[in-house]
Amino acid sequence: MDKLLTLTLGGLTSGAVYAALGLSLVIIFRATRVVNFAQPALALISAYVAFSVNKATGGYWLGFAAALLTGALLGALTERLIMRRLADRGHLAPVIVTLGLLMVLQAVAGMIWSAEPRSFPYAFDFRGTFSPAAGFAVAVVLVVAAGVLVLFKATPLGLRMRAAAFRPDVAGLLGVRVGLMLTIGWTLAAAVGALAGLLAVPPFIYPTALDSVFVHALAAAVIGGLDNPVGTIAGGFALGVGLSFVSGYVGPELVTMAALAILVAVLVVRPHGLFGHAVARRV
Amino acid sequence: MRLLRRRLGPLAGTLAAVLLASACAGAGSTPTGGADKADSAPGVTDDKVVIGTHQPLTGPAAPGYSTISAGARAMYSYINDKGGIHGRKIDYRVEDDGYNPTRTVEVVKKLVLQDEVFAIVGGLGTPTHSKVVDFLNSERVPDLLVASGALRWDDVAKSPTTFGFQVDYTREGKILGSHIRNNLGGQKVGVLHQNDDVGRDGMKGLDQFIADAVVSRQPYDPANTDVLPQITALKNAGAQVVVCECVPAFTALAILTSARLGYKPQFVVSSIGADPRTLAGLLADFAKRGGTEVSAGALLGGLIGAGYLPDAAADDPWITLFKEVHQKYIPTVPLTNTVVYGMAQAYTFAQALKEAGHDVTRQKIIDTMTSGALKGPGLTPFAFGPDSHSGYTGAYIFKVNPDTSTTMIAAPVVTDRENGPIKPAPTTRKTPTEIALVR
Amino acid sequence: MAADTVIAPAPPAPVTSRAGLSPLARHLLLAVLALAAIVLLSMVVDPFTNVRLATVGYYLLAVAGLTVLTGLTGQVSLGHGAFMFVGAYTVALLVVYVPALPFWVDLLLAAVASGLAGALTGAAAARLTGPYLAGATLALAVGLPSVTQRFPDFLGGSNGLGFTVNSMPAGLAGTVPSTRWQAWVVWAVVLAALVLLANLTRGRVGRRLRAVRDDEVSAALAGIHVGRMKVFAFLVSAVCAGLAGGLQAFLLGTAAPGSFTPALSLSLLAAMVLGGVGSLWGALWGALALVFLQAGSEELTHALALGTDVSNNLPLAIYGLVLIGVVLAFPQGIHGIGRTLRTRLRPRRTPARTSADDEGEA
Structure with missing residues (x-):
């Protein structure tokens, strides 16, 4: 029983991270129909900024804030400088460009902070079966997810963002500044991604620290439905717990295989994820 | 589809014939060996010895390993600034393989075939280096001081040019x-x-x-x-x-x-x-x-x-040397035991190069390795000899103190990889001054 | 256009050669010419350049398979490294455990095994679109190589398998350097596969696949079995990748999980887009970029004498920047640079050409 409990709670903690990074993917996907492969690198750079601020000032929360700001800024810059030029270029070009950005940013991280792993603190004490640090991770992810949901469903800004995403032409005619909405979407998503990074990197940060987290986050988003924030959050937690069980009861080498199996099982039954919606056929 | 297959039949036959004619022997049967090129010295000129290595500098295995080559490079710079070995500077070429065996084979072939290195020194990793051992041995390239504790580097009959370094697992x-x-x-x-x-x-x-x-x-x-x-x-x-x-x-x-x-x-x-x-x-x-x-x-x-190497904080003549090199060439990289590892490896190679004499060839450096003359920075001896290409033969045990310094709690012992006894290590160690590698 | 469908390192094949020749004969002729050119080239360059030449060959085949999938059916796979994994391990296992089999049988079985894997993947993926397919195939690339950890005694665990493939006929041993021989074998296989691929995509099957890509519903109404066509495309594409993996195992004598990371799958995809999607010429440019961009940036880095951390990471940064730059500046990839530039210089005069070019795609 002790083992079951430990594995469940451990899985929930990693699941919170998958959910948060998955949420950042969903926000961008809803806005632009792009899967942002550069997301782990944006989060990585943000976390490294937190690392440097921590080192310089000795405080955790200043670094935390700096990371969120960095994430937001990087997101806005990515949209303005790069992604905007790719409008109407199909679904492949954004994949490749964000992959290129991933390489560049990981290389930059290696250049500035070296490939060696560095110690990166948790927000709170990490000891205990369900530690304050784990509790913080789960809580903050749930709060942010709720916030994003309220923003989308219940605020004028959210309404404008949805309009800009689904019918940019009509939204433009109605006076919505479509370009600005896209920038806001990327900024918000990258800030959420930075938060995911801050929760994911402890205890060690190194340039490839978020790669496997990203694969699991993408899996979570695909399982939940890429256009559905609630589904993605649920997918993230479910995947975290599921993989923790596989690792604990079957073997750690099977974790990636299990992720594949879960993904295939879900997609065979529901090709657009558990909670996703099929996009109407383009005519 | 049927039409397609009929039209393509003869074509497939023609091009496949190239292959068919070419390869009738079993793909897994042992090929015949090439000419013996051991008694030459590619990569050695009057003022330079070119050597190469493969290291994970980027990618998932870089954390933890990327400072080994930094330590080695610092040591070679130190030796070169003191005049080199037999008047030759050591040109140390580090190729990044990202711990990907495919890349390892590519970069090692580049080092051997294009850069024409004299030797591969300290190639890192078991999954990576195991894929180039056959190639290096068939080309008779000295494959020295492999950075992995796997047992397979010690196979005198099959891999006569390959030598281990660290104590095996x-x-x-x-x-x-x-x-x-x-x-x-x-x-x-x-x-x-x-x-x-x-x-x-x-x-x-x-x-x-x-x-x-x-x-x-x-x-x-x-x-x-x-x-x-x-x-x-x-x-x-x-x-x-x-x-x-x-x-x-x-x-x-x-x-x-x-x-x-x-x-x-x-x-x-x-x-x-x-x-x-x-x-x-x-x-x-x-x-x-x-x-x-x-x-x-x-x-x-x-x-x-x-x-098996002196601790980076120990009171040891070798650490004194390593600190001097560290201070001069890579002061920004923390002096960890990983850096010490790279430096010790580089020093050991330089020592073999010196022992091999002024008219060094690939065969001569292999003979030097097996001669048992190498007394490196380690606290236990190398196993190198005619019958063994294992590196360090034992280890000491230490305990970490609450201030993260260390105390040796069991003196160095040596043993073999089979069921042999564990014996105290011989206490004869040479200091850098005694070896007098450079002036 | 003929030049779009068959690869030759020499100048583009003259269009006049189509007179009187069936496409098949033309492709075959071009392949033989290309092989002759490769053989000549392999004689004048040094041994290591021969290794690189062979490397370009197997990457070309893998990228060509991918471009057929994406160009013809619109499906995007982020997991083709997994099929290379299947091909490489098939060859590796046969060489190690059934050493009596000749190499070409090993390769054929690698094609069969990867085709099987491709058909299975295709069947599972037939209903998936866009990012869902991308996510599933990426999970395949991440997940499949870990099977080696589950069966460490048979598949070698994380060390994988190391071996030497003996393919040289007895008569040639000693007269032809092994790297040159390897380049010949790789390119002979690659060109044979490309001829098949070019004919396949230009014929009835190709038209059906394009119909599926353009409009699944109309294609179904026209009597095309949409699901079956998609599975078929995946199968063909996986066979190409599997052969490429088998050739890689042959060339480098290694099959290990560390070689088949998601980074491999993603770089194949990147090479395809870099070269130009949907065209076999594009696959060649992509494969060349994959091999020589990295080599060039590493040499540049060695020459610059920068700090360790900077120089370790510079090649990665350069590759990323080139990727972004080319995709932003040249929507058609390297293969379309000329066309893009022409369009830019004379924006109003060229649209009539594009339809003719499209016809020759893939």
């Missing part, structure tokens, strides 16, 4: 196992091991001494940094001693995860994962938000580890 496992039986006898032992030959070869040695004390064996996968399930299993099995056949990052993860579960076993760590300075760096930042119980000193204090 089985020898070290025996020494750790014997230490546990003699000093921690009667306690339940758990093993956390990497799921490759680091773990498998290591357990072969451990089990000669403590097989019946082991209550749980937990493998970890280097790609999966969540070791909570494994540590939970070790805790539930009641292991009082945890042997960690791990790389440094996973030693640190195991220690942190144990702290997370309130589990306090006696950690016993093999040399590859026991560098106290690397570990202290990894564990530096948790006290501020987790309390002093999780300071690096508190987490590491009492940890037992193995080593």
Whole structure:
């Protein structure tokens, strides 16, 4: 029983991270129909900024804030400088460009902070079966997810963002500044991604620290439905717990295989994820 | 489709005929060897010796290993600035293979075929380097001081030009196992091991001494940094001693995860994962938000580890030299045992190069390696001889103090990789002054 | 257009050669010419350049398979490294455990095994679109190689398998350097596969696949079995990748999980887009870029004498920047640079050409 409990709670903690990074993917996907492969690198750079601020000032929360700001800024810059030029270029070009950005940013991280792993603190004490640090991770992810949901469903800004995403032409005619909405979407998503990074990197940060987290986050988003924030959050937690069980009861080498199996099982039954919606056929 | 197949039949036949005619012998049968090119010296000119290595400088394995070549390069710079070996500067070419065996084969072929290096020195990693051993031996390229503790580098008949460096995982496992039986006898032992030959070869040695004390064996996968399930299993099995056949990052993860579960076993760590300075760096930042119980000193204090090179903080003539080189060439890189490893490896190669004489050839440096003349910075001797290409033959045991300094608790011992006894290491060690490699 | 469908390192094949020749004969002729050119080239360059030449060959085949999938059916796979994994391990296992089999049988079985894997993947993926397919195939690339950890005794665990493939006929041993021989074998296989691929995509099957890509519903109404066509495309594409993996195992004598990371799959995809999607010429440019961009940036880095951390990471940064730059500046990839530039210089005069070019795609 002790083992079951430990594995469940451990899985929930990693699941919170998958959910948060998955949420950042969903926000961008809803806005632009792009899967942002550069997301782990944006989060990585943000976390490294937190690392440097921590080192310089000795405080955790200043670094935390700096990371969120960095994430937001990087997101806005990515949209303005790069992604905007790719409008109407199909679904492949954004994949490749964000992959290129991933390489560049990981290389930059290696250049500035070296490939060696560095110690990166948790927000709170990490000891205990369900530690304050784990509790913080789960809580903050749930709060942010709720916030994003309220923003989308219940605020004028959210309404404008949805309009800009689904019918940019009509939204433009109605006076919505479509370009600005896209920038806001990327900024918000990258800030959420930075938060995911801050929760994911402890205890060690190194340039490839978020790669496997990203694969699991993408899996979570695909399982939940890429256009559905609630589904993605649920997918993230479910995947975290599921993989923790596989690792604990079957073997750690099977974790990636299990992720594949879960993904295939879900997609065979529901090709657009558990909670996703099929996009109407383009005519 | 039917139409297509009919039209393409003859075509497929024509092009496949090229292959058919070409290869009728079994693909796995042994090819005949090439000409003997050993008695030459490619890469050696009047003022230069070109050598190469493959290291993971980027990618998933770079953390932990990328400073080895920095240490080696610093040592070569030091030697070159002092006039080189026999008037020749050592041109050290580091190729990044990202720990990807495909890349390893590519970059080693580049080094050998295009850069025409004299030797490959300190190629890093078992999955990577094992794929180039046959190539290097068929080309008769000296393949010296491989940076891995796998057993396969010591195969004189099949790989006459390949030589190991660090103590192999089985020898070290025996020494750790014997230490546990003699000093921690009667306690339940758990093993956390990497799921490759680091773990498998290591357990072969451990089990000669403590097989019946082991209550749980937990493998970890280097790609999966969540070791909570494994540590939970070790805790539930009641292991009082945890042997960690791990790389440094996973030693640190195991220690942190144990702290997370309130589990306090006696950690016993093999040399590859026991560098106290690397570990202290990894564990530096948790006290501020987790309390002093999780300071690096508190987490590491009492940890037992193995080593074969002098500790980077030890009072040792070699460390004096290494500190001087470090200060002069790479002051910004922390002086860890990993950096010491790179420096010791470079020094050992330079020493072999000097012993091989002014008119060095590939065969001569191999003869020098097997001559037994090399007395390097290590605290145990090399096994190098006509019948063995193993590197260091043993290890000492140390304990980490609460201030993360170390104290040797068991003097260096040597053993073999089979069932032979463990004996005290000979005390004759040479100092850098005695070797007088450079002026 | 003929030049779009068959690869030759020499100048583009003259269009006049189509007179009187069936496409098949033309492709075959071009392949033989290309092989002759490769053989000549392999004689004048040094041994290591021969290794690189062979490397370009197998990457070309893998990228060509991918471009057929994406160009013809619109499906994007982020997991083709997994099929290379299947091909490489098939060859490796046969060489190690059934050493009596000749190499060409090993390769054929690698094609069969990867085709099987491709058909299975295709069947599972037939209903998936866009990012869902991307996510599933990426999970395949991440997940499949870990099977080696589950069966460490048979598949070698994380060390994988190392071996030497003996393919040289007894008569040639000693007269032809092994790297040159390897380049010939790789390119002979690659060109044979490309001829098949070019004919396949230009014929009835190709038209059906394009119909599926353009409009699944209309294609179904026209009597095309949409699901079956998609599975078929995946199968063909996986066979190409599997052969490429088998050739890689042959060339480098290694099959290990560390070689088949998601980074491999993603770089194949990147090479395809870099070269130009949907065209076999584009696959060649992509494969060349994959091999020589990295080599060039590493040499540049060695020459610059920068700090360790900077120089370690510079090649990665350069590759990323080139990727972004080319995709932003040249929507058609390297293969379309000329066309893009022409369009830019004379924006109003060229649209009539594009339809003719489209016809020759893939």
